[in-house]
Amino acid sequence: MNAQLSGMERPGRSGLAPAASAALLVILVVAMAVLPLTPLGADKFTIQLLTRIMIMAILAMSLDLAMGVCGLVSFGHAAFFGLAGYVLALVAPQGEAAGFWTSIAMAMAATAVLALVMGALVLRTTGVYFIMVTLALAQMLYFLFHDTKLAGGSDGIYIYVRPDATLFGFRPFDLDNVQHLYYVVLVALSLSYLLLRRVLSSLFGKVMSGIRINESRMQSLGYATFRYKLVCFMLSGTFAGLAGYFAAVQFGVVNPDMLGWHLSGSAMMMVILGGMGTLWGAVIGAAAMILAEMGFQALPAVTINGSEFNLGKHWQLWMGSFIVLVALYLPQGLGGALSALWRALFARKAAPRP
């Protein structure tokens, strides 16, 4: 796959050496696994923040599969995210815990079906039209939940009791425990990453990249591209559902905002910010976006010419400027910048100056 064909070099594919990136990943996951045991992890807030980042990373990764790999720029991924949350809220008996294993399976099955139906419709369109039709269908779902009394209307539904993970009389973890939830989400993120990485390196993954780069050429090679795109969209939607399920578990509430275009937009921003088509870029994007948001919110109030100006309250100003600068100067996202840095370091070691 010639990088020039895509009109944009994909970081990661030509970036890190496979062994180096695998080692880096293992180190990162081990560090994340050890963290709750260290003093830093004793803080409940940190654990919850990292859990939230990992959940959004699953969402961003799922979108990256559609957008960065297959070229399906979906502006409606919140539909899958939110629907999965609503499935959990609706199957949970009033005031009692839902079964974790059954409810997660049902949530993912529901999103897979939604993605199949939605995909069958939206994949008839391409380009900007595709972006807008995915948005339109997601907005329809938003208004369905927002305007009707189907599921609590605009207030949403509270999930008072978190799902119960008992399986054959054995309870492997307790989702009410912040650290347990952290580990469950860490495992979910790692498994999703490995699975999607495996998909990318398969023939199926190569066909998807081929579709992004030149669909008509793939067709002339004899691939039924529509089916590949549909499966990709479905897979992507299902993982977005996984993220939405955990988000509902963590926050203990679902509301129509989980289906809204703002969330679809920020998921898209995470992917673009991190760098597309690499999966790990999406993870970096999710972390960067959430941490930047927090950092800007923590800015102090300053006094300019005698009048007080709260920098933190107006964090969106800095966030927006940050996004504008990334779009202008880091066209391959933060992930692209990181792999360029990595390459530069390696190149220097390989060829020492005289």
Add this chain to the structure above:
Amino acid sequence: MAARQGRLGSQVDIPSFFIQILNSIQYGLLLFLCASGLTLVFGIMGVINLAHGSLYMIGAYLAFSLSEHLGSLWLALPVGVVLAVVFGAVLEWLLIERLYKREHLHQVLLTYGLILVFEELRSVIWGDDVHGVSMPPLLAASIALTDTLSYPVYRLWMSGVCLVLALLMAWVLLRTRLGMIIRAGSVNSEMVQSLGINIGVIHRIVFAAGVGLAAFAGMLAAPVSSVFPGMGNQVLIICFVVVVIGGIGSLKGALVGAILIGVVDTFGKVLTLEIAGVKILPELAGMSIYLLMAVILIWRPEGIFGKVRS
């Protein structure tokens, strides 16, 4: 629309039906004004401008501030338009110009960043309160239709202004030398440039005009809708629906799409529809325009007046 087992009803008699028709057209024309800038900028420069709704919002806030300082909406309108056009030209020169050769995704990213910046600047400058803008006394009256029903003059005037602007736009694009260059530039900008025309200036004019149109739409709407945070995003999504329904880049399409949306949205809220005991309208009125868009795009994936690419 009336299914056999269903019941389509309304409390609408002839005069109020007439009023709703007027409302639909007025809303549609306003949407057209806002969406025309979006569709022109996309059609001619190939830029998706997510911040277009924010410019509508800025227009509305300008109408609020300027009419307070200058004492009248009549003065606020021209001053506001000039400010908006200058602002648009500066914006194009600083940022948008660098996006023409980039992927759509970068355009989406940058203009999404601009939404956040504009929304927050609005909060810094004007605060987060809802403001009303008073109508000029000349237009504040109502025309009586029946003994109990009347229609505000301001809304009629608004429709008239939108219509005049639509005709003006069509005239500029189809009948003037500038319009000819703009149309040629949208087909092949290199060729136009090689004929000795500075295409950069043409792009700046088109973008500034688009900003001016969005801001003007915001200013016109301000006395009716009042001025509030987040008003830009609401309009942005609907404008995108309009543009996509009509076919991206088509001015005619934007007009037809806008009127369609105006009608569907207005009547979705006043009609009642019940099928097999389940209330469909007005409960699901919010979904109606998106449903319309989905149906149209499944029927014609390039929009009603979109060019079908081979």
